[in-house]
Amino acid sequence: MNLHNYLDFSKKVVLVTGSSRGIGYATAGLFAKHGAQVIINSANKEGLEHAASELDKGGSAISSHHADVSHPQEAHKMIADIIDSFGKIDVLINNAGIIKRNIPIEEHSDEDWKTIMETNLGGVFYVSRAVIPFMQQKRSGVIINISSQTAIFGSKCAIAYPASKGGIISFTRALAQDVGVFNIRVNAVAPGLIKTNMTKWIESSNAEYEKINLNTPLRRLGLPLEVASACLFLASDMASYVTGQVITVNGGRPSLLFL
Amino acid sequence: MIHDEFNFSGKKVLLIGGDNDILPVLSKWLSESGAELAYIENLGQVKNALTVIQKIKNLGAIDIAVNVFRSESEFTNQIYESIFATMKIRRRGVILNILSPIKPRDPVKNEEFSSIILRGSVISFSKVFAKQAGPFNIRINTVIPGVIKKVMNENREVFEENIINCIPLRRLGTPEDVAGVALFLISDMASYITGEVIAVNGGLPSSLLL
Numbered sequence: 155m156n157l158h159n160y161l162d163f164s165k166k167v168v169l170v171t172g173s174s175r176g177i178g179y180a181t182a183g184l185f186a187k188h189g190a191q192v193i194i195n196s197a198n199k200e201g202l203e204h205a206a207s208e209l210d211k212g213g214s215a216i217s218s219h220h221a222d223v224s225h226p227q228e229a230h231k232m233i234a235d236i237i238d239s240f241g242k243i244d245v246l247i248n249n250a251g252i253i254k255r256n257i258p259i260e261e262h263s264d265e266d267w268k269t270i271m272e273t274n275l276g277g278v279f280y281v282s283r284a285v286i287p288f289m290q291q292k293r294s295g296v297i298i299n300i301s302s303q304t305a306i307f308g309s310k311c312a313i314a315y316p317a318s319k320g321g322i323i324s325f326t327r328a329l330a331q332d333v334g335v336f337n338i339r340v341n342a343v344a345p346g347l348i349k350t351n352m353t354k355w356i357e358s359s360n361a362e363y364e365k366i367n368l369n370t371p372l373r374r375l376g377l378p379l380e381v382a383s384a385c386l387f388l389a390s391d392m393a394s395y396v397t398g399q400v401i402t403v404n405g406g407r408p409s410l411l412f413l
Numbered sequence: 414m415i416h417d418e419f420n421f422s423g424k425k426v427l428l429i430g431g432d433n434d435i436l437p438v439l440s441k442w443l444s445e446s447g448a449e450l451a452y453i454e455n456l457g458q459v460k461n462a463l464t465v466i467q468k469i470k471n472l473g474a475i476d477i478a479v480n481v482f483r484s485e486s487e488f489t490n491q492i493y494e495s496i497f498a499t500m501k502i503r504r505r506g507v508i509l510n511i512l513s514p515i516k517p518r519d520p521v522k523n524e525e526f527s528s529i530i531l532r533g534s535v536i537s538f539s540k541v542f543a544k545q546a547g548p549f550n551i552r553i554n555t556v557i558p559g560v561i562k563k564v565m566n567e568n569r570e571v572f573e574e575n576i577i578n579c580i581p582l583r584r585l586g587t588p589e590d591v592a593g594v595a596l597f598l599i600s601d602m603a604s605y606i607t608g609e610v611i612a613v614n615g616g617l618p619s620s621l622l623l
Contacts, residue, residue: 157419157442157445157446157596158419160419160593161418161419330581330616331581331616331618332581333581334580334581334582334583334615334616335581335582335583337582339582339616346605370547371543371544371545371546371547371548371607371608372547372548372550372552372605372607373547373548376605377605380604380605380606381605383418383602383603383604384602384603384606386602387597387602387603390593391593392593392594392596392597393593393594393597394589394590394593395559395582395586395587395590395591395593395594395613395614395615396590396594396611396612396613397581397582397615397616398581398616398618399611399612401606401609401611402606402609403605403606404605405547405605405607406543406544406547406552406606406607406608406609407608408540408541408543408544408608
């Protein structure tokens with residue numbers, strides 16, 4: 155393998171769910187930069203159109219698909235439409251996710267719990283289920299699920315989010331065992347605190363920012379591109395023997411506190 | 414197509430423990446990408462730490478150090494400290510540990526016990542070291558290869574068939590598989606990844622990692 159072919163994604167079809175902004179947007183942009191035909195997706199139509207027009211400015215091959223992955227039928231239809239248009243999906247990045255903060259468990263409504271679970275974990279299940287048969291046919295494919303370091307450390311007053319992200323890790327490991335035989339690799343990326351809209355609250359509080367910096371050996375928040383790069387690696391043949399793994403991209407916050 | 418991600422020109426890379434199948438692949442890629450390479454022996458065979466430490470000092474600024482652990486010696490820590498010192502001055506650097514590939518046998522019954530302890534301790538060491546080194550913008554990560562084709566021997570066929578059935582990807586790994594992950598971790602693509610352990614094992618369940 156020539157080293158410089160590793161990151162050549164031309165002729166590859168890549169779907170990134172939840173990619174109108176943040177990590178998903180950066181990931182879509184990075185794959186496009188490396189030559190992929192990228193399909194972006196969001197449940198937010200306006201955001202999606204805006205993202206598509208921004209990414210188009212780079213002259214990349216971008217197409218967009220409006221769908222709410224928490225609805226099985228919408229997820230299924232999205233995959234069917236993409237297969238109709240492009241004939242295949244080489245790389246699926248399950249990134250769509252939502253969070254609700256500052257709700258102690260006793261005030262957490264059933265509805266919020268269900269919405270978060272259905273979007274973050276259900277969405278991964280629905281979209282993967284729809285894609286797998288096409289990858290099996292081709293006997294190749296890569297699925298990357300975006301988890302979170304909160305799956306490992308927990309998160310204050312946002313019980314459903316870390317629970318859903320922990321589920322994603324278990325889902326990843328289980329699916330990797332099931333589909334490895336078809337040469338389909340399934341891995342997860344668990345980002346730490348990454349500079350996006352989701353983490354704006356940290357930057358607005360000096361005390362919080364200091365605390366987080368001290369807990370993070372690299373002493374800074376991560377950038378969306380740094381998570382996107384981990385996805386690019388996992389999707390490439392550099393990671394041809396990597397499956398069922400969870401890669402934390404969190405500036406080194408240790409997962410085993412006794413160390 | 415040449416990508417910025419693999420531009421190592423002007424980078425000084427120290428490769429430690431050349432006696433294996435993985436470093437030759439990595440060193441070929443790195444030299445093609447413009448890196449300046451230096452080598453030192455397997456740390457387990459070091460008799461005189463001072464000579465090695467002097468050699469490291471003479472190299473000057475090291476950008477990246479990759480150590481393939483075969484075994485360790487009482488000097489390993491001192492040698493790491495000296496690499497760390499050269500990186501600390503410039504407030505940047507990357508260290509990568511690559512463990513030796515798995516030889517799947519019953520660990521309790523054989524003499525490989527010390528190598529199992531070594532694997533565990535390298536993982537712990539790199540997590541603790543990441544905490545110390547992070548504030549100096551120095552990253553340290555570990556790669557754990559699974560069963561890698563070229564380095565296997567003895568009763569190959571029966572052994573291969575049995576083990577392959579346990580591996581979700583249904584094949585053994587290659588030195589290129591491991592080198593690919595190593596290349597990622599030492600590149601700027603992994604700039605926010607430190608203290609991390611990546612298994613390159615075709616999906617072997619994690620209880621078998623060690």
